Amino acid sequence: xxxxxxxxxxxxxxxxxxxxxxxxxxxxxxxxxxxxxxxxxxxxxxxxxxxxxxxxxxxxxxxxxxxxxxxxxxxxxxxxxxxxxxxxxxxxxxxxxxxxxxxxxxxxxxxxxxxxxxxxxxxxxxxxxxxxxxxxxxxxxx
Amino acid sequence: xxxxxxxxxxxxxxxxxxxxxxxxxxxxxxxxxxxxxxxxxxxxxxxxxxxxxxxxxxxxxxxxxxxxxxxxxxxxxxxxxxxxxxxxxxxxxxxxxxxxxxxxxxxxxxxxxxxxxxxxxxxxxxxxxxxxxxxxxxxxxxxxxxxxxxxxxxxxxxxxxxxxxxxxxxxxxxxxxxxxxxxxxxxxxxxxxxxxxxxxxxxxxxxxxxxxxxxx
Numbered sequence: 001x002x003x004x005x006x007x008x009x010x011x012x013x014x015x016x017x018x019x020x021x022x023x024x025x026x027x028x029x030x031x032x033x034x035x036x037x038x039x040x041x042x043x044x045x046x047x048x049x050x051x052x053x054x055x056x057x058x059x060x061x062x063x064x065x066x067x068x069x070x071x072x073x074x075x076x077x078x079x080x081x082x083x084x085x086x087x088x089x090x091x092x093x094x095x096x097x098x099x100x101x102x103x104x105x106x107x108x109x110x111x112x113x114x115x116x117x118x119x120x121x122x123x124x125x126x127x128x129x130x131x132x133x134x135x136x137x138x139x140x141x142x
Numbered sequence: 143x144x145x146x147x148x149x150x151x152x153x154x155x156x157x158x159x160x161x162x163x164x165x166x167x168x169x170x171x172x173x174x175x176x177x178x179x180x181x182x183x184x185x186x187x188x189x190x191x192x193x194x195x196x197x198x199x200x201x202x203x204x205x206x207x208x209x210x211x212x213x214x215x216x217x218x219x220x221x222x223x224x225x226x227x228x229x230x231x232x233x234x235x236x237x238x239x240x241x242x243x244x245x246x247x248x249x250x251x252x253x254x255x256x257x258x259x260x261x262x263x264x265x266x267x268x269x270x271x272x273x274x275x276x277x278x279x280x281x282x283x284x285x286x287x288x289x290x291x292x293x294x295x296x297x298x299x300x301x302x303x304x305x306x307x308x309x310x311x312x313x314x315x316x317x318x319x320x321x322x323x324x325x326x327x328x329x330x331x332x333x334x335x336x337x338x339x340x341x342x343x344x345x346x347x348x349x350x351x352x353x354x355x356x357x358x
Contacts, residue, residue: 025284026259028240028252072262074284099172099266104279119263120175 018137019045019063023055023081024070024097032121033068033097040127052076052084059085064092066133068117071098071105079105082114091140093133097121150339155188157342158311161275162186165268166313166326172267176260177238177317184314190335194304197292199312200327204228206291211261215269217280218341219334221309223265227324229289232257235322258285268326276341296329309335 020037024030030048037046047064049055052075058064067085071078078096085094095115098105109116115129150158163186174181191199200208207229214222227235236256237249244252262285273280288295298304309330316323330338 026255026262028256028259031240072266072282072284099263100270100282101168101267102270102273102279104273105270119266120172122175 016134016138017043017045018065018134019047021055021058021064021067022046022048023050023052023067023073023078024048025050025073026070029070029097029119029121033126036121036123036126040123041130052078052081055081056084059089059092065137066130067092067094068097069094071096071100079108079112082109082112086112086114091136093129093136095129150188150190153346154339154342157346158188158309158338159186161272161342161345162188162311162313162328164275165272166315168271169264169268169326170315172263173260173315173317176263177235177320179238179320180318182316182318186311186313188309188311190307191310192304193296193298193306193308193329194293196308196310196327196329197296197298199292199310200226200295200325201292205230207289208291208295209257210288210295211257211265211285212288212295213261213265213269213285214283215280217273218276218278219330219338221328221330221334223269224288224295224327224329225261225264225324226295226327227322231322231324234320235260235317235324238317238320238322254287257287261285261287264326276345278341307332307335309338 022030022033024033034046037044047058049058051073055067055069059067069078069081078098082094082096085092093115095117096109097117097119099119101118106116115132117125117129166183166186170181170183205228208226209229209232210224210226212222212224214220233249233253236253239256239260240249240252265285266282269280269282310327312325312327314323314325
């Protein structure tokens with residue numbers, strides 16, 4: 001009974017809002033991602049960067065909760081960036097977002113404990129990753 | 143009689159067309175998701191031709207001004223993948239991807255950018271699927287946008303490159319509602335063709351083994 005009530009209260013309580021870093025050299029890809037967020041998680045804050053260097057600055061600023069990273073970028077690629085973020089933020093939910101659906105790329109993302117979201121982006125794939133990310137963040141900071 | 147070093151046997155041709163078809167089907171479903179419209183595909187065609195002949199093939203039934211997003215790939219075999227359509231349809235394609243809510247100025251601003259990202263998604267999906275099917279890994283470059291006729295797209299410059307044999311694989315696609323059509327082409331040089339043939343043989347013998355496994 002008490003459990004049921006607690007469950008109901010949890011559902012009613014306002015959802016936490018998180019800050020998501022979107023890293024993609026393509027402006028169009030960032031627009032597509034932002035429009036998916038407007039449908040799925042309209043209250044969350046988005047930070048956009050077009051390259052890995054700016055992304056690392058944003059992450060070290062300490063305000064980013066979740067990172068979504070394009071793979072194929074000039075300079076440091078998405079997997080290298082995810083690996084750098086892992087060193088300082090072992091628990092941050094990170095996903096590599098790419099149309100490069102090679103088993104090898106998906107496997108390397110897994111090794112970094114990062115998700116993989118295929119392009120073209122769908123609301124379903126993004127929502128599924130974000131739900132998992134929210135659970136992990138709640139567990140880490142109850 | 144001189145035998146063309148890059149000649150393909152019937153089974154090789156068949157296997158390549160089938161593998162290409164898997165890659166391009168993935169590309170078509172990506173495109174369909176992006177434009178929200180049905181995308182029709184032709185039967186894939188695989189040929190070993192000169193660069194010049196390939197350039198003429200893409201210009202057939204098309205206006206001379208073409209735009210292409212190209213990406214080079216390397217791994218066990220190397221080459222270039224191109225998403226090609228008539229330049230006059232480029233804005234229409236971009237509009238169908240970014241949606242009607244954007245003004246014409248926005249679409250013109252976004253054109254290059256949108257073409258590159260669209261090409262990136264479509265060609266990556268296609269190449270990655272082919273790599274997975276063949277159990278190989280390929281590296282892909284960043285996308286770039288090229289404009290010009292068939293010769294410009296396939297880097298036909300000078301007699302040497304004109305006569306150079308390439309593996310030319312292409313599929314027409316047609317976006318039904320907005321009447322945008324184009325094609326996806328893969329271009330590989332002869333050393334790559336030999337490497338690809340070896341991999342295709344592995345692929346064929348794996349299938350044969352599976353079949354005999356089923357019987358036994």
